[in-house]
Amino acid sequence: MIRILAIIFAASALLYAAPEPTIADRAAIYEKMRESQFNYKDNIAIALNGEYAAVVYDKKNPLNKKDYIKFDPYLGLYLIKPGFTLRGAFMLDELDSRQDMWVMTLEENIVNMGHIKSFGSELGQFDELSFNTGKAGMLVCDCASMVGISLGDNKFIPNRYLKHFARYDDVYYGDIGVKFTESNSTIKVLSANPFGAGKELRSSDEVLSVNGKKPTSLREINEMILFADKGSVLKFDIARGSQILHYDIKMSNITAKNIPDDNKTTEIKKIPPKPKFLPEFGININKNMVITSIKANSKASKLGLKVGDKIMQIDGVNVKNALHVDEIMKTKNAQTYYLISRDDFQFFVRVNR
Numbered sequence: 001m002i003r004i005l006a007i008i009f010a011a012s013a014l015l016y017a018a019p020e021p022t023i024a025d026r027a028a029i030y031e032k033m034r035e036s037q038f039n040y041k042d043n044i045a046i047a048l049n050g051e052y053a054a055v056v057y058d059k060k061n062p063l064n065k066k067d068y069i070k071f072d073p074y075l076g077l078y079l080i081k082p083g084f085t086l087r088g089a090f091m092l093d094e095l096d097s098r099q100d101m102w103v104m105t106l107e108e109n110i111v112n113m114g115h116i117k118s119f120g121s122e123l124g125q126f127d128e129l130s131f132n133t134g135k136a137g138m139l140v141c142d143c144a145s146m147v148g149i150s151l152g153d154n155k156f157i158p159n160r161y162l163k164h165f166a167r168y169d170d171v172y173y174g175d176i177g178v179k180f181t182e183s184n185s186t187i188k189v190l191s192a193n194p195f196g197a198g199k200e201l202r203s204s205d206e207v208l209s210v211n212g213k214k215p216t217s218l219r220e221i222n223e224m225i226l227f228a229d230k231g232s233v234l235k236f237d238i239a240r241g242s243q244i245l246h247y248d249i250k251m252s253n254i255t256a257k258n259i260p261d262d263n264k265t266t267e268i269k270k271i272p273p274k275p276k277f278l279p280e281f282g283i284n285i286n287k288n289m290v291i292t293s294i295k296a297n298s299k300a301s302k303l304g305l306k307v308g309d310k311i312m313q314i315d316g317v318n319v320k321n322a323l324h325v326d327e328i329m330k331t332k333n334a335q336t337y338y339l340i341s342r343d344d345f346q347f348f349v350r351v352n353r
Contacts, residue, residue, distance in 0.1 A: 018100045021142050026110040029144045033106050036089035036146070037138045040080060041067055046138045046149055047086035048166045054149060055080055056136040072171050074124055075157050077149070079165060089138060089146035091159040094119075102142040105133040105150045116147070119158070121219035123173060123226055123254070126155040164227045174228035174251040177316075180207070185216040189238075191346060193339070195316030197252045198236075206239040225251075275322030277329045281351075285311065285322055303349050305340070312346065313339035329353065 021029070036047045042061055045053040055063065055078040057071070068078040097116065104113040114131030133139070133150040141147050148158040164173075177196015180187050189205040192198050207215060211234055215221035228234060228251045238245045278284070282298020283291050289311045294301050311319055314328050315336050329336070338349045 018098070018102060018142060020113065021102055021104075021110075025142065026104070029104075029140055029142070030106060030108055030110060032144045033089060033138065033140055033146070034108075035087045037106055040082065044137050045080060045082075046146075047088045048162055049088040050086050051081055052166050053080050053082065053086055054078065054162065054165065056149065056151065058136075069169050070171055072165055074171075074173070075161060075165060076151070077157065077165060079169070089140075091163065092141060092143070092145040092147055094147075094158060094160060097141070097147070103129065103139055103147050105135055106138040106140050107135070117154075119219055121217065122222050126151065127158045129154045129156060160223065160227070168230070172230055173254045174225045174232075175254040176225055176234070176249050176252065178225075180218060180221050182218045187215050187218070187221050193313075193316065194348065195313075195337070198247075198249050200247045200249070201236070201238065202240060204240075205245075208237040208239055208244070209235075210237075211235050273323065275326055277326050278322050287321065289319060289321070299351075303351070305349065306342065308342070310341040311338060312341050 038045050038047070038053075040053065040055055041063055043055045043058060043063070045055045047053045052069075055068070057076040057078065063071075063078050063080075068080050070079045071077070072079070099115065101115065102113050103116060104110045112131060112134050114129055117128045117130045119127050127148065129150075132154050133152060133156075135150070136152040137150055139147045139150040139156045146159065148156040148162065150156045175196070176198035177193035178198040178201050179190040179192075181190040182188075187207040189201045189203055189207070191203055192201045207221060209215075210221065210224050213224075215224060225234065230253075231251060233248050233250050236247045236249060238247065282295035282300035283305065284293045286292050291300075291305060291307050291309045291311070294305060294307060311325070313319060314325065315332075317328060319325055319328065332353050335350050335352050338351050340347055340349055
């Protein structure tokens with residue numbers, strides 16, 4: 001019986017699916033949208049509005065710093081202002097998108113097409129297509145509107161990220177230092193950084209509303225925070241046991257690392273100093289801040305640290321390498337808190353100077 005129902009459902013989906021755009025349809029789409037995609041320094045640029053455009057980062061042909069306003073390492077996009085009036089593409093509101101909608105990368109002879117498969121829920125998780133586009137460029141739908149920017153595989157950067165990307169001249173995403181989990185459309189706090197903006201929240205708190213709206217998915221709660229205005233305050237209503245609590249949480253910014261300038265002049269490299277604090281503490285780490293060895297009976301071993309643990313933060317500051325640890329610890333006179341990641345679980349360790 002289940003098999004029969006599945007066949008009927010599949011047949012119904014095919015019956016009501018939007019017809020595949022014809023060659024004439026694709027030609028019309030290209031003609032309507034082509035002025036919103038242009039060449040910039042031998043890269044494909046996509047006009048986001050009348051002034052700004054986005055260029056997909058290509059490691060074989062990176063832009064010089066003088067040619068762009070900012071680089072967003074999360075999206076892999078340059079923001080440029082060419083200096084002439086652009087024809088910004090009409091961006092489809094994703095709430096108006098349909099599952100049977102055909103999408104394709106804009107090119108003169110459009111061949112490869114498919115559908116949107118899934119939406120990402122966290123920063124760095126791009127939306128996914130049912131097919132590989134084969135090239136980077138503007139992703140358009142069968143209604144001749146922009147859906148996002150294709151990355152050349154089965155991923156694309158959706159309009160909601162592009163609109164935020166064009167809002168600021170620097171890389172900004174809202175952050176409160178809280179991770180959430182979703183179950184049956186209920187959002188709860190998974191963990192909260194005690195040094196983050198949302199430190200008042202506790203594990204297992206249920207999020208009733210944010211600025212008066214109830215979030216029902218990880219994507220929704222995360223993007224309420226990611227795309228919040230600079231300096232804005234989010235009003236959280238929380239259920240903690242039998243209590244209803246209210247917290248006003250001010251946005252902070254996720255720290256972004258800019259792309260190296262591949263066109264800069266090569267400099268004579270100096271021999272870097274050797275790290276001191278971590279070896280004295282009893283551990284060695286690799287370039288990814290993962291512990292590779294621990295000295296027996298050292299302070300680190302007595303605190304329960306293990307090989308494979310990763311040092312994430314010191315007192316809320318993201319750490320880059322062992323020398324950065326030295327730099328941070330020079331300013332500390334008492335105890336500090338190290339954020340450690342172990343098997344996808346994060347916890348804090350109190351370290352005395």
